[in-house]
Amino acid sequence: MAKVSNQVSSSYFSRKEHWESSRWHPRRYGRIWLGCLLPALIVVFWEFASRQGLVEAYQLPAPTVILTKLIELTQSGELAGHIYITVYRVFAGFLLGSVVAIILAVLVGFWRKAEYIFDPIIQAFRSIPSLAWVPLFILWMGIGESSKITMISVGVFFPVYLNLVSGILTVDRKLIEVGKMYKLSFLQQVWRIVLPASLPSFLIGLRSGLGLGWMFVVAAELMGASQGLGYLLVLGQNTLSPETILVSIVLFAIIGKLSDWVLKLLEARLLRWQDRFVRGG
Template sequence: MQNISVNRTTNTHTGWGKGLRQRLLPWTIPVLLILLWQLGSSVGWIDAKILPSPWGVVQTTVKSLQAGTLEKNLAISLYRALTGFIIGGIIGFILALCTGLSKTMNLLLDSSVQMLRNIPHLALIPLVILWFGVGESSKIFLVAIGVLFPIYINTYHGLRSVDPKLIEMGRSYQLSKTQLFFKILLPGALPTILMGVRYALGVMWTTLIVAETLAASSGIGYMSTNAQNFMDMSTILMCIVIYALLGKASDLTAKSLENSMLQWQQAGGAAHNG
């Protein structure tokens, strides 16, 4: 009994240490780079006019928060990004369902969608500005277009990649089309769909950065462009860091979503290996 208790304690400590290592290790290089950057700025190796110190960026962030400009522009950027993501994601998902589940719709739509996909969506910026002006609609439209195709491609591929034997088994059990979709097709395609969501989140921020930099009067990209006019390097770096943090937060959210929605696969794999 004592040996069992000791083993359990050892396994608990080992598991805790492993979990802590997995959480801290990815941040090692970014933290070291920031420390070296601060050191280089402090001893004069790096000119503050070219690259302000991390502490200078922090001070600029605090001032922007106190003035209320950062919260305002951040909220506007988040609204544009999420609205465009929802619109583009829904359209891409519905199109993929149509082409992935119906041979007729596949013949009718897929070729056209693939041709449109090969057009760089950022190349549409001049046309979009002429259509929608420089208001919210143009930025949301660009984000939606950027998000649509990753969602479409991955959902379509996921549906088409489901094991035909599973589909035949579902039909042999006389499942209705709705039951077949929710019990076999959607679960089988889910890993690929979530991969598309993760990729689309990255495209979302990339598109928004460009859209807000070229034509905007608000948002994080506007803050960066406005700071460029005044040679305010600290604000420019602050905006870059904010975009990086937003991208990281989106990726972590997508990972958490994958882990929570694909637990059945992990459990099945563990049972199979056992």
């Protein structure tokens, strides 16, 4: 009887957990609305302050003015081109920076001599400000797409490299010893032990790297760009158009958040095996 009761209880909680985590559960929509609450309050206060003259329109135009400018750029077809080229640059730089970071992180994580060779210069380069690279990349590669993508990849590289190295070096030594007891080859140890154990750190590095990619694209689009959200930002500054500047900033925020959300979904799917802490509320 107790066994049947336990099975029923287990089945009930399993169904309950599945329902609460499903996309149709009201609590899921509640979380979305909570996330929208603070931005909505900021927009309402901002609009009120602008209409009451608490802030000058030439310094901070009202959200309705920014929305009008956004619609104008969209209807002209100009905005789609700016968004497309910026997204292309960010994701090309993200891919390049991540691949190089993974290769070097694996070398440094597994071989001490590789750490002695590569890590000091990587740590030194990490302290160089992003804008310091701009004249050098223009000198080396001109003002074409290659210099812009390389610039973004530099920003992506460091968080991916640092987090993956940290993840590899913090793998439990006992797990490796168990793998050796079962006579796993080096590649099998990497695939079955090291990769799953370092995956949380690696995914955090990817999210941080993508965030820096969106920041570095502004510096990259200073290098003679004629299109892109960073170019639109500079254009607004040169033409004394604060609404154009804010349209660009808002789009950076929205697209950056959407790209991070995609990586967060990937993280949740790949780390389902983790027995994570469950927060209250």
